[in-house]
Amino acid sequence: MDRKLRHAAGVVLVCSMAATVGMLYVQGRVLEALPLHLCSISALAAVCLSAGKRAGLLDFLWYLGMPGALLALIFPAPAVSRWQWLFDAAYAVTHALILVIPMLCIYMGEKPRSGQTLRMMVFLQGAALMASLTNHMLGTDFFFLSAPPAGTPLEWVFSWGYDTYIIFLEILMFCVCWGMDVLCRKIFR
Numbered sequence: 001m002d003r004k005l006r007h008a009a010g011v012v013l014v015c016s017m018a019a020t021v022g023m024l025y026v027q028g029r030v031l032e033a034l035p036l037h038l039c040s041i042s043a044l045a046a047v048c049l050s051a052g053k054r055a056g057l058l059d060f061l062w063y064l065g066m067p068g069a070l071l072a073l074i075f076p077a078p079a080v081s082r083w084q085w086l087f088d089a090a091y092a093v094t095h096a097l098i099l100v101i102p103m104l105c106i107y108m109g110e111k112p113r114s115g116q117t118l119r120m121m122v123f124l125q126g127a128a129l130m131a132s133l134t135n136h137m138l139g140t141d142f143f144f145l146s147a148p149p150a151g152t153p154l155e156w157v158f159s160w161g162y163d164t165y166i167i168f169l170e171i172l173m174f175c176v177c178w179g180m181d182v183l184c185r186k187i188f189r
Contacts, residue, residue, distance in 0.1 A: 006104045009097055010050025016093040017043055023081055023090075032079060036131045036142035038068045038124075043094050046101040053110060061102040062112035062184065063120040067176045069098035077149030111188040117177040124173055144169075 021033040035044055042065030049057040072095045081087035106112075131142035141147055148154030148165065158165045 002104065002108050006050050006101065006108070009101050009104060010047050013043060013047050013050065013094060013097040013101065016090045016097065017047075019090045020087065020094065023083055023087055024079070027082060029079075031138055031140060034134065034140075034142070036127075036134055036140075038064060038127070038143060039072055039095060039098060041065075041127065042068060042098045046098050049105060050101050053105075055110075055113065058102055058105055058110055059112050059116045060120065060123070061098065063116055063177045063180045064124065064173075065098050066102055067180060069095040073099075075149070075152040077152055112180075112184050114181055114184045114188070117174070117181045120177045121174060124177075 021030070024030055024033045035041055042061060045057045045060050045065060048054060049061065073092065076088075076091065078084075078088050078091035102112075128143050128145065132145050134140060135142055135146050144154065145166070148158045154165070154169075157168045
């Protein structure tokens with residue numbers, strides 16, 4: 001039963017992501033659907049994890065995906081759409097399932113590995129570099145490297161200057177990864 005629930009959650013996540021991409025495509029904004037946001041990468045990782053055991057994916061979701069999705073649910077910043085209610089629903093479902101799928105895996109006995117902070121930060125730097133280059137070439141704002149998401153506390157940090165904003169993001173992500181590592185060591189001894 002647990003495996004069926006895990007697979008069903010993955011199917012719902014795929015449908016939610018497809019709805020988001022479809023709405024962006026119809027509005028001529030398909031570039032925004034490129035999987036270069038942390039939550040987009042996390043959603044793809046969660047879909048793959050829903051299909052079977054993958055230690056590296058569970059690690060990624062534990063250290064980066066789940067905290068990012070939780071923050072996205074606490075401080076929602078969905079893109080504007082002509083079908084806003086549907087876009088908001090897909091946003092909420094996608095981010096909730098980024099949390100639920102790894103939790104189902106943990107419930108089924110899988111465990112994230114401790115000591116992965118450095119590895120996650122290296123991955124994050126590479127992904128941020130790719131997002132930054134894409135932002136520069138296409139005028140997008142992946143990883144919110146160009147500007148903070150509207151209506152979030154990051155706007156306040158951004159008001160101190162762009163360099164301060166980027167340094168804050170780096171420190172924040174390190175602290176999140178380190179905190180998840182500490183939590184991992186305490187929970188999964």
